[in-house]
Amino acid sequence: MSEPQAGIFAEGSTSHFFLEFTVIDGIGAGQLSETLAKAIALSNVGVNRVWAFGADCWRMIAPAGSPAELKPFAAIGEGKRVAPATQRGILLWLHGDNHSANFDAAMAATGVLAPVAMLQLEKIGFLYKDSRDLTGFIDGTENPKGRGQQTVALIPEGEPHAGGSYVLSQQWVHHLSSFHALSQAEQEAVIGRTKPDSIELEDDVMPENSHVSRSDVKINGVSQKLYRRSVPYGGVLEHGLYFLAFSCDIRRFDNILQSMFGVSGDGIHDHLTDFSTPVSGNYWFAPSAAELSLIGSL
Numbered sequence: 001m002s003e004p005q006a007g008i009f010a011e012g013s014t015s016h017f018f019l020e021f022t023v024i025d026g027i028g029a030g031q032l033s034e035t036l037a038k039a040i041a042l043s044n045v046g047v048n049r050v051w052a053f054g055a056d057c058w059r060m061i062a063p064a065g066s067p068a069e070l071k072p073f074a075a076i077g078e079g080k081r082v083a084p085a086t087q088r089g090i091l092l093w094l095h096g097d098n099h100s101a102n103f104d105a106a107m108a109a110t111g112v113l114a115p116v117a118m119l120q121l122e123k124i125g126f127l128y129k130d131s132r133d134l135t136g137f138i139d140g141t142e143n144p145k146g147r148g149q150q151t152v153a154l155i156p157e158g159e160p161h162a163g164g165s166y167v168l169s170q171q172w173v174h175h176l177s178s179f180h181a182l183s184q185a186e187q188e189a190v191i192g193r194t195k196p197d198s199i200e201l202e203d204d205v206m207p208e209n210s211h212v213s214r215s216d217v218k219i220n221g222v223s224q225k226l227y228r229r230s231v232p233y234g235g236v237l238e239h240g241l242y243f244l245a246f247s248c249d250i251r252r253f254d255n256i257l258q259s260m261f262g263v264s265g266d267g268i269h270d271h272l273t274d275f276s277t278p279v280s281g282n283y284w285f286a287p288s289a290a291e292l293s294l295i296g297s298l
């Protein structure tokens with residue numbers, strides 16, 4: 001059994017740090033790997049940590065080669081409605097219930113990485129009410145449960161890089177005043193679920209442009225399920241969702257985003273994209289715990 005990084009599946013954290021780093025130009029593979037190994041070895045009690053890498057960075061440090069599908073994120077959409085690409089090298093997700101410990105861990109890792117990588121994006125996430133997005137809707141209802149989480153999220157046993165996972169991250173900036181100007185029934189039509197208790201709308205009233213309609217995608221009979229770990233971030237001036245999801249198949253992300261951004265063939269876009277805008281987009285590979293521990297050792 002190839003153990004995944006345990007932090008992927010640790011749920012319920014109240015405090016989250018999402019750190020995206022760019023590898024400094026001209027840094028050699030040896031120096032990058034050695035420095036990363038030091039940062040990965042840092043331990044902070046009570047902090048879950050997940051390390052993931054963009055395609056180019058992984059190619060520099062990978063002791064056992066790259067997973068077949070790994071690629072940089074490319075923009076999806078047309079005209080003004082686009083999910084932009086901001087591909088970076090390293091993602092570190094720290095989470096737990098101890099905000100102070102997460103802060104210390106974030107500072108320590110960023111300090112160790114400083115000679116080889118620059119922090120480019122930092123989002124501080126938090127549990128909002130009973131696992132709600134800042135729109136007020138429960139996020140995660142349709143997430144897989146139990147063993148189904150690993151089936152959906154991980155490259156299966158027997159395949160190269162088993163226990164690893166493909167990851168999509170996107171910073172979405174919400175326009176809450178326009179969303180909250182809608183009546184509750186209109187908001188529910190945007191999402192495709194009821195607001196208080198997250199019941200899916202019946203087929204006869206489910207709009208074809210609701211978020212549920214656009215994200216519940218089937219390709220050749222296969223449901224494009226993801227294991228979503230998104231968290232609200234921000235404060236009064238800027239706020240939204242740090243979308244984070246894990247998958248056994250990187251194409252699932254492309255398929256859902258094409259459906260949400262109106263380029264999957266029927267020309268319909270997700271109504272949610274009228275109330276929130278993605279400003280970053282990255283694909284990552286989160287190696288298994290064993291593969292992570294090999295970084296810098298060869």
Ligand code: HEM
Pocket residue numbers: 133135137138139140141142143168170172191193198211212215216224225226241243253256257272276
């Ligand atoms: C502003 C950004 C987003 C917000 C606020 C948001 C919120 C939600 C909410 C409230 C639900 C319904 C409850 C649930 O099942 O979790 C949902 C479902 C879902 N979302 Fe999102 N989401 C966002 C972006 C995305 C993106 C970018 C993707 C994929 C690339 C995605 C994939 C899904 C999937 C697969 C479901 C389950 C659909 C189903 O099978 O019923 N979401 N999301």
